Amino acid sequence: MREPLAQRLRPKTLGDVCGQQHLLAPGRVFRRTIESGHIPNMIFYGPSGTGKTTVARIIAENSGMTLHKLNGTSCGTGDIKAVFKDIGTLAGAGGILLYLDEIQYLNKKQQQSLLECLEEGTVTLIASTTENPYFYIYNALLSRCTVFEFKSLTARDVEQGIRNAVSRLSEEGTSVVIADDAVQYLAESAGGDMRKALGSLEFAVAAAEKGPEGKSITLEMIQQVTRRTAMRYDKDGDEHYDIVSAYQKSMRGSDPDAALHYLARLLEAGDLPSACRRLMVCACEDVGLAYPQIIPIVKAAVDAANMLGLPEARIPLADAVILVSTSPKSNSGESAIDAALADVRAGRTGPVPRQLQNKHFDGADALVKGQNYKYAQAYQNHWVEQQYLPDAIKDAKYYVYGDNRSEQAAKAYWAKIKGEG
Secondary structure (H helix, E strand, C coil): CCCCHHHHCCCCCHHHCCCCHHHHCCCCHHHHHHHCCCCCCEEEECCCCCCHHHHHHHHHHCCCCEEEEEECCCCCHHHHHHHHCCCCCHHHCCCEEEEEECHHHCCHHHHHCCHHHHHHCCEEEEEEECCCHHHHCCHHHHCCCEEEECCCCCHHHHHHHHHHHHHHHHHCCCCEEECHHHHHHHHHHCCCCHHHHHHHHHHHHHHCCEECCEEEECHHHHHHHHCCCCCCCCCCCHHHHHHHHHHHHHHHCCCHHHHHHHHHHHHHCCCHHHHHHHHHHHHHHHHHHHCCCHHHHHHHHHHHHHHHCCCCCHHHHHHHHHHHHHCCCCCHHHHHHHHHHHHHHCCCCCCCCHHHCCCCCCCCCCCCCCCCCCCHHHCHHHCCCCCCCCHHHCCCCCCCCCCCHHHHHHHHHHHHHHCCC
């Protein structure tokens, strides 16, 4: 069985790796450390197809140590213990290097089984993960390793990898001619994933007809095999949370273009619930009292989107996203309730004032008989001075008027009614 192109094309040296120059450029601490021959325990973290496995294999194969490879999706504690059998033997005389791919799939007990060997230095660990290691890897193991982040490849990095692949195919006897616009489109549509780009290229090459100059790859062919491949999205992974965070922060920051971009990414991934939920949150949290009517408006748009479903849902959601992005902002309501919650959680409460209690008989020890509640609607301007907070916090202030037109109008109104200047 022939290996996939991405596997056949794996670089053999750090200098051949496309991208990750923040780690691999000459003179960088990471590269200098590897070239020194002293390999520390490391965890590589980043999206798929960015070179984590490739770099780990290059390091392992040039380390002079006995290499063991395991994958967290399929290995168990027994597989890990089998690696330890080489400790102290002739096979492990040069050191033992364990390359553990997808370490996030190991449970806590399996990860703990590595601790003693790492502490003693009898095994060197290089692990890779697509998930945030600070969430998925046991702290004691994490503290014994250095984490390096692998970033999504740029379109230029992927383009270089594509051209290298075309050259490699020609060396293998398959002459390939690919249009420049096809290379550019493929590089941009890969979403920073070299493996994805090479897989699409290989698919197109297999389908291409052979001409006088070899197999010809056109833009149209690449568009057919890369449709909907540019999305990096995992509803349970970091990319999901990054996108929804950017979506809400763009609306909060009053940038409708960025907000629409992230909305498009959510919708293209079919994540209508996240698009609706974050939109509703932003209307309440970030616009709030600066434009109170926006809450029912956005709720209506969200209801319409859920009723219509995709793709039509994009229309009311786009309207609402633009409205939220371009509306005045105020988080005074959120700040006020958070301040009130802080008091309640800290135990700063007290009995409800007698005048606000539900009607009931006074006890024999009551100093003042009767409820003495003042019904605000019976007074001029429907307001009367009266204590509403418990005695212990009667002077607490939670709500501060925002500096937007809506809240300042309310502030002026109540200042006039209460005679506060």
